[in-house]
Amino acid sequence: MPFRKSLVSQILILFFLFFTPHLLSAFTKPSNGAKAQLLIPDPMKLSPSWWDYLNVDDESLPKHIQKTEEALDTLRKSLSEEEQSHEISLLKRINVSLQSLRETRTPLPPVIFVKKEFFSQYDLPDLIQLGKSLREHEVAFHSQTNKLLTSDNNVKSETAYYNTLLAHYLTTSEKSKDRLTLGIEVILTKLELVHHQHRHQLLALQLEKQKSQISLIREEITYARTHFQPSKDRLPQLEEEISGAEKQLLLSQTEAFRALTNLNRKLDPQLFSQQERESAAQSVLRANIKAALANLTLINKKIQKEILLPATESENKKASLLEQLSLWSDELAKIQKESLDWKRQTNEEMESTLKKLSQETIEPQEMLSERKALLLVNETFLNLNKLDNELFLNDFLLQQLDLLFNERYATIWERFQITLSQSFSYLKKHTAWFDESLFKIGDTPITPLAIFKALFIALIAYFLAKGVQTLIKKLGERYSALEESAIYTLSRVVYYCIFYIGLFIAITSFGIELTAIAFIAGAVTFWIGFGLVPVVTNFASGIIVLIDKNIRKGDLVQLESGETGTIAEMNVRTSVLHTEDGKQMIIPNTELVI
Numbered sequence: 001m002p003f004r005k006s007l008v009s010q011i012l013i014l015f016f017l018f019f020t021p022h023l024l025s026a027f028t029k030p031s032n033g034a035k036a037q038l039l040i041p042d043p044m045k046l047s048p049s050w051w052d053y054l055n056v057d058d059e060s061l062p063k064h065i066q067k068t069e070e071a072l073d074t075l076r077k078s079l080s081e082e083e084q085s086h087e088i089s090l091l092k093r094i095n096v097s098l099q100s101l102r103e104t105r106t107p108l109p110p111v112i113f114v115k116k117e118f119f120s121q122y123d124l125p126d127l128i129q130l131g132k133s134l135r136e137h138e139v140a141f142h143s144q145t146n147k148l149l150t151s152d153n154n155v156k157s158e159t160a161y162y163n164t165l166l167a168h169y170l171t172t173s174e175k176s177k178d179r180l181t182l183g184i185e186v187i188l189t190k191l192e193l194v195h196h197q198h199r200h201q202l203l204a205l206q207l208e209k210q211k212s213q214i215s216l217i218r219e220e221i222t223y224a225r226t227h228f229q230p231s232k233d234r235l236p237q238l239e240e241e242i243s244g245a246e247k248q249l250l251l252s253q254t255e256a257f258r259a260l261t262n263l264n265r266k267l268d269p270q271l272f273s274q275q276e277r278e279s280a281a282q283s284v285l286r287a288n289i290k291a292a293l294a295n296l297t298l299i300n301k302k303i304q305k306e307i308l309l310p311a312t313e314s315e316n317k318k319a320s321l322l323e324q325l326s327l328w329s330d331e332l333a334k335i336q337k338e339s340l341d342w343k344r345q346t347n348e349e350m351e352s353t354l355k356k357l358s359q360e361t362i363e364p365q366e367m368l369s370e371r372k373a374l375l376l377v378n379e380t381f382l383n384l385n386k387l388d389n390e391l392f393l394n395d396f397l398l399q400q401l402d403l404l405f406n407e408r409y410a411t412i413w414e415r416f417q418i419t420l421s422q423s424f425s426y427l428k429k430h431t432a433w434f435d436e437s438l439f440k441i442g443d444t445p446i447t448p449l450a451i452f453k454a455l456f457i458a459l460i461a462y463f464l465a466k467g468v469q470t471l472i473k474k475l476g477e478r479y480s481a482l483e484e485s486a487i488y489t490l491s492r493v494v495y496y497c498i499f500y501i502g503l504f505i506a507i508t509s510f511g512i513e514l515t516a517i518a519f520i521a522g523a524v525t526f527w528i529g530f531g532l533v534p535v536v537t538n539f540a541s542g543i544i545v546l547i548d549k550n551i552r553k554g555d556l557v558q559l560e561s562g563e564t565g566t567i568a569e570m571n572v573r574t575s576v577l578h579t580e581d582g583k584q585m586i587i588p589n590t591e592l593v594i
Contacts, residue, residue, distance in 0.1 A: 038052055038053045038056075039053060040053060040064075040067050040068055040071045041053055041054070041068055041071070041187055042071065042075075042183070043075065043179075043180050043182075043183025043184045043186075043187060044174065044179060044180055044183055045174075045183075046166075046169060046170075046183050046186060046187075048166070048170065050186075050187075051190055053068070054068065054101065058102075058105055061101070061102060061105065062102070065098050065099075065101060065102075068098060069095060069098055072091055072094060072095070075091075076088065076091050086181065087180065087181065087184055090181075090184045090185065090188055091184065093188055094184070094187055094188050094191060097188065097191035097192060097195060098191065100195065101191065101194070101195075103198070104194055104195060104197075104198040108201055108202070108205050109205075115216065116216075116220075118220055118223050118224075118227075119224075119227070120227065121227050121228070121229040122224040122227055122228050122229070123228075123229065123230055123231050124230050124231070124234065124304060124307060124308060126224065127221075127224055127228070127307075127397075127400060128304075128393070128397070130217060130220060130221050130224060131221075131392075131393050131396040131397065131400075132393065133217055134214065134217050134218070134221070134396065135389060135392045135393065135396070137210060137213050137214050137217060138214060138392075140210055141207070141210040141211065141214060144203065144206055144207045144210055145207060147203055148200070148203045148204060148207055151196070151199065151200045151203050152200065154196060155193070155196055155197055155200050158189070158192070158193045158196060159193060161189065162186070162189045162190055162193055165182070165185060165186055165189055166186055168182065169182040169183060169186050221400075225400065225403055225404060225407065226407075228404065230307060230308045231308075232308055232309070234308065235305070235308060235309070238301060238304055238305050238308070239305075241301050242298065242301045242302060242305065245294065245297045245298035245301050246298060248294045248297070248298075249291070249294040249295055249297075249298050251294075252287070252290050252291040252293075252294040252295075253291050253294075255287050255290070255291070256284070256287035256288050256290070256291045258287075259280070259283045259284040259286075259287040260284050260287075262280050262283065263277075263280040263281055263283070263284050266280045275369075278352075279373075282349060282373075282376065282380075285342060285345055285346070285349075285380065286376070286379075286380055286383070288338070288342065289342055289380065289383045289384065289387060290383065292335050292338065292339070292387060293383065293386065293387055293390060295331070295335070296332075296335065296387070296390040296391065296394055297390070299328055299331065299332070299394055300390065300393065300394050300397065302328075303328065303394065303397045303398055303401055304397065306321065306324070306401055307397065307400065307401050307404065321405065325398065325401065325402060328394075328398055329398060332391060332394055332395055332398070335387075335391060336391055339384065339387055339388070339391070342384060343384055346377060346380050346381060346384060349373075349377050349380075350374075350377050350381075353370050353373050353374050353377060354374075356370050357370050357371070357374070446510060450509065450510050453506075453509050454506040454507065454509050454510060455506070457502060457505055457506040457509060458502060458503055458506045460502065461498060461499050461501070461502015461503060461505070461506070462499060462502070464498055464502070465494070465495045465496075465498035465499040465502070466495070468491075468494055468495065468498060469491040469492070469494060469495040472487060472490055472491040472494060473487060473491050475487075476491075555567050557577070559577075559587065563577070563579060563585065564579065564580055565577040565578050565579040565580060565585065566578045568584070574586050574587065574588055575587055
């Protein structure tokens with residue numbers, strides 16, 4: 001025991017002697033003098049906390065920047081000619097970043113907007129200008145959002161790269177030739193990262209300003225509707241513009257028809273080259289875009305006219321306006337959907353043209369042709385951008401007409417109709433993908449909407465069949481004169497008839513020709529028919545037994561195998577037999593047919 005006590009005491013003494021200095025150093029707070037011992041960044045001797053030397057208050061920063069520049073200049077002079085050729089450009093970039101480091105410390109200004117004075121009354125041109133201003137700021141907002149997302153990804157990737165680079169530097173030996181280069185890259189990467197973080201904050205501030213500006217414009221639009229006093233002096237000019245827009249639409253549609261006819265004429269690969277067919281297809285695309293622009297111009301003028309002359313004189317005019325609003329909304333949704341396809345085609349044409357121009361073996365004549373095609377593609381992009389602006393402005397004016405009519409002239413029932421119409425228009429606009437083809441059966445495109453419709457019809461048929469089957473069973477229970485087996489058979493037959501008729505209607509709802517359905521059904525029947533022969537035979541035998549009533553429940557029968565028993569239950573395909581020795585046998589109905 002004394003030996004054990006002395007051993008324990010010696011171990012405790014050694015423990016305290018070894019760990020006490022470490023514990024004291026861990027819990028000792030750095031003094032003000034320790035804070036002043038920040039080391040000037042040296043590419044050969046960077047510590048994990050080297051950035052603390054430059055991450056100081058605004059008063060100390062200029063002095064620290066100057067000392068860092070002096071130290072790096074001394075380092076540059078001490079380098080050999082070979083080392084200078086590699087490191088001199090990096091050191092120059094560090095000096096430039098150090099000079100602009102103070103800018104990153106400038107506090108960001110708060111987002112403050114002085115609310116402008118609204119007009120006492122608004123006319124139609126004022127409302128249109130508000131719509132254009134809203135479009136301009138929303139485009140800028142989306143562009144700024146994309147820039148901010150890109151900047152955020154860049155900052156994250158640069159931060160990860162800096163951490164990896166610093167870890168690699170700290171694990172590199174001081175005697176290594178790469179340590180100097182790594183140290184310079186660590187300093188430069190950190191400085192550039194700080195500048196990028198500052199730019200990211202500025203982008204976020206600009207985005208917040210854009211968001212606030214959009215809110216102010218929307219507020220003014222709401223105010224403008226309540227102070228809307230349209231002047232009818234512009235009506236004669238609008239009538240002329242509508243007439244001119246109708247003529248322009250007719251010309252554009254004629255041009256689109258001619259382009260389509262020309263394309264159909266050039267589809268034969270034996271008579272026309274691939275380049276000629278592609279050129280004809282692009283002509284159709286550009287003609288369709290111009291026709292859509294002409295159509296949007298006409299719709300725009302007509303909406304302006306309705307805003308100036310709201311249909312309040314009679315109920316018929318109100319109903320006519322509501323119907324026209326729905327038609328315009330559908331037309332805008334249709335053009336919006338088509339524009340997505342046109343953009344896809346234009347992007348594909350741009351990629352194809354640039355790919356051909358990048359080939360080294362391209363002929364001069366072909367290069368000239370592709371450059372002309374590139375100019376046409378750029379023109380198409382400009383028209384598509386104009387199409388987006390016109391779509392936005394038309395949608396904006398249509399919304400204002402809806403709201404003006406709703407707020408000023410509509411009854412409660414008419415407001416309900418407008419809300420319902422707007423809901424359907426919104427669904428049509430945002431569920432356009434329901435009408436996109438997933439695949440084809442023959443020449444019939446199968447869309448998500450067609451699939452949902454078919455499933456809905458099949459579900460209705462299923463529940464209807466189940467309901468009729470349950471009704472037949474309840475009638476059988478009420479009238480005891482009807483045999484249970486006959487009721488069961490009838491309910492099953494009716495169930496399958498209703499369900500399969502509903503299934504047939506669901507399939508035909510896809511628009512597939514009956515000949516194709518008959519062909520598919522025939523093929524399926526042919527392949528599975530061999531396996532279903534026994535099932536069909538037993539089903540038919542059950543129907544025959546139940547109709548003839550030669551054998552009924554409770555009859556004593558003898559099978560061909562010699563088994564004797566009483567019929568306990570009769571179903572469509574099988575029956576249950578109680579044998580004389582107390583066993584139950586399930587037998588196919590074919591054995592009961594006489």
